[in-house]
Amino acid sequence: MREAGSWCVTALKELAIAAVAGATLSCGCAMLAAPSIAIAAPLDAILQRGRLVVAVKDNLYPLGYRDRDGTLQGFEIAIAKRLAQDWLGSEQAVVLQPVSNAERLTAVASGTVDLAIANITLTQNRTRAVNFSDPYYRNGTGILTQSPRWNSLQALYRQTVAVLEPSVTLPYLKSALPKARLTGVRSYAAGQQLLEADRVRAMVGDRIVLFGLARQNPRYQFFSTQLTVQPLAIAFPKGMQYEPLRDRLNNTLRQWQREGWLDAQRQTWALP
Numbered sequence: 001m002r003e004a005g006s007w008c009v010t011a012l013k014e015l016a017i018a019a020v021a022g023a024t025l026s027c028g029c030a031m032l033a034a035p036s037i038a039i040a041a042p043l044d045a046i047l048q049r050g051r052l053v054v055a056v057k058d059n060l061y062p063l064g065y066r067d068r069d070g071t072l073q074g075f076e077i078a079i080a081k082r083l084a085q086d087w088l089g090s091e092q093a094v095v096l097q098p099v100s101n102a103e104r105l106t107a108v109a110s111g112t113v114d115l116a117i118a119n120i121t122l123t124q125n126r127t128r129a130v131n132f133s134d135p136y137y138r139n140g141t142g143i144l145t146q147s148p149r150w151n152s153l154q155a156l157y158r159q160t161v162a163v164l165e166p167s168v169t170l171p172y173l174k175s176a177l178p179k180a181r182l183t184g185v186r187s188y189a190a191g192q193q194l195l196e197a198d199r200v201r202a203m204v205g206d207r208i209v210l211f212g213l214a215r216q217n218p219r220y221q222f223f224s225t226q227l228t229v230q231p232l233a234i235a236f237p238k239g240m241q242y243e244p245l246r247d248r249l250n251n252t253l254r255q256w257q258r259e260g261w262l263d264a265q266r267q268t269w270a271l272p
Contacts, residue, residue, distance in 0.1 A: 040053075040108070040111035040112070040113060040114050040236075040237050041114060042241045042242055042244060042245060043242075043244040043245040043248050044244070046087070046088075046114055046245075047087065047088070050088055050093055051088070051093055051094075051095060052080075052083060052084050052087065052088060052093060052094045052095070052114055052115070053094075053095045053097060053112075053113045053114045053115075054080040054083075054094055054095070054096060054097065054113060054114065054115045054116070054117055055097045055098075055099045055103070055104060055107040055108065055112075055113040055115070055116035055117070055118050056072065056076055056077060056080060056096050056097065056098060056099070056116075056117055056118050057074075057076065057098065057099070057118045057119055058072055058098035059098075060074070060119055060208070060209065060212065061074065061212035061215065061216065062074050062075055062208075062211075062212060062215070062269040062270065062271065063075050063076045063077075063118075063119050063208060063212075063269075064076045064077050064098075064117075064118065064119075065212075072096050072098070074269065075137075075265055075266065075268075075269040075271060076117045076118065076119070077096065078265050078268075078269075079117055079136060079234075079265070080094050080096060080115075080117050081094055082256070082261070083115075083249075083252065086252060087248070087252075097112075097113055099116070099118055101118075101119075104116050104118045104120055104235070105120075105126065105129050105130055105235065108129075108130045108235045108236060108237055109129050109130055109237065109238075111237060114236065114245075115234050115235065115236050115249075116130075116234070116235040116236075117234050117235075118235075119139075119206075119208065119232060120132075120232060120233065120234075120235050121139065121168075121230045121231065121232060121233075122135060122231045122232070122233040123168075126235075129238075130235045130236065130237065130238060131235065131236050131237065131238050131242060131246060132233040132234065132235055132236075133233050133234040133235075133236070133246065133249040133250055133253060134233065134249075134250045134253050134254070135231035135232060135233045136232060136233065136234065136253055136262060137231070137232045137266070137271065138229055138230070138231055138232075139206065139207060139208055139229075139230045139231070139232050140207050140224070140225070140226060140227065140228050140229050140230055141169045141172075141173075141204060141205070141206070141207055141225050141226075141227040141228050141230075142204070142205065142206070142207025142208075142209075142210040142211060142222060142223065142224050142225060142272065143156075143202050143203070143204055143210070143222070143223040143224075143225055144191075144195070144202060144203045144204075144205075144210040144213060144214060144220055144221070144222055144223075145195070145201060145202040145203075145220070145221045145223070146195060146196075146198075146219055146220060146221065147221065148221055150201045150202050150221075151221060151223045152223070153176050153177060153225065156177060156180055156201060156202055157177060157179055157180060158179045158180060159180055159181070159200075159201040159202070160180070160181040160182075160183060160199070160200045160201055161173075161177065161180050161181070161182055161183065161200055161201060161202050161203070161204055162183050162184075162185050162190075162191040162194050162195065162200040162202070162203040162204070163182050163183065163184055163185070163203075163204050163205070164184075164185055164186075164187070164188065164191065164203075164204075164205040164206075165184040165185065165186060167204075167205070168228065168230070169204065169205075169227050169228050170182075172227045172228055173204060173227060176227060183199075183200055185203075188203070188205065188209055188210075188213065191203040191205070192213070195220075204225075204227075206230075207222075207224050207225075207272050208271065208272065210222055211224075211271075211272045215270075222272070224272050234249055236249070
C-alpha cells in the first residue's frame with residue numbers, strides 16, 4: 001500500500017485548481033453548459049437577476065443523482081431547490097450544474113457557479129480556496145462488506161481492508177486497526193471489484209457513498225462507524241462582497257432546522 005503522504009496528491013490538486021481564478025469548469029453531463037465567464041454574484045445581484053446557479057452531484061445517491069427519467073433528485077438537490085424557493089419565490093429559479101469531485105471547488109473559486117452543494121466536507125485547507133456556510137449534515141466514515149461477519153472494527157482487526165485514496169480517515173483507521181492489512185484503491189468501483197472477488201473483507205470510506213452502494217446492491221452490508229465526523233457545508237466564493245450571502249445562507253439553514261425541514265429531508269432520503 002502506498003504511504004499516506006502520496007495519497008494526498010488528489011486533494012492537493014483540487015485545492016490548487018480551486019485557487020486559480022478564472023479556471024474553466026468542464027462537465028459534459030451538465031444540465032446547462034458550463035458558462036465561459038464568471039457568473040457568481042453577491043446576494044443582492046442574485047436576487048436581482050432572479051436565478052441561482054448551484055453545483056451539485058448527479059451520480060451520488062442519495063445526495064444528488066438522476067432517476068430513471070434523468071431528473072436530478074436527492075437530499076442536496078432538495079436543498080438547492082428550497083433555497084431558490086425561499087429566496088427567489090420558485091424552485092424553478094435554480095440552475096443545477098452537475099460537477100465531478102475535482103470540479104467542485106474549481107466551480108466556486110472561478111465564479112462559474114454561485115454555490116456548490118455537492119458532498120463537500122468543510123476542512124481548514126479548503127477554506128483557503130472558498131468560503132463555507134454552517135454545516136447542513138454530519139457525514140463520517142462507513143464500512144461496506146458482503147457479510148455480517150465483518151460488521152465491526154473488532155472483526156476486521158487482522159483482515160484485509162480496502163481504503164479509498166487519498167483518505168482523511170487513514171490515520172484514524174491505522175490507529176483503530178493497527179494489525180489490519182490496508183489496501184489503497186483509487187475509486188469506489190475498484191474497491192467493489194476487490195470486495196466482489198473476496199480479496200478484501202471490507203471497504204472503508206465516505207459513509208454516504210457506501211450507504212448508497214448498499215441501498216442499490218442488496219448483497220452488501222453497510223455499517224456506520226464514528227472514526228471521523230465530517231461536516232458537509234455549502235461552498236461559495238471568497239471576498240467581503242459575499243458576506244451577506246454567508247449570513248443569508250446561515251440564517252436560512254437555522255430557520256430550516258427550527259422548522260424541522262432539514263430533519264424531515266434527512267428522513268425522506270434515509271440518510272445514515
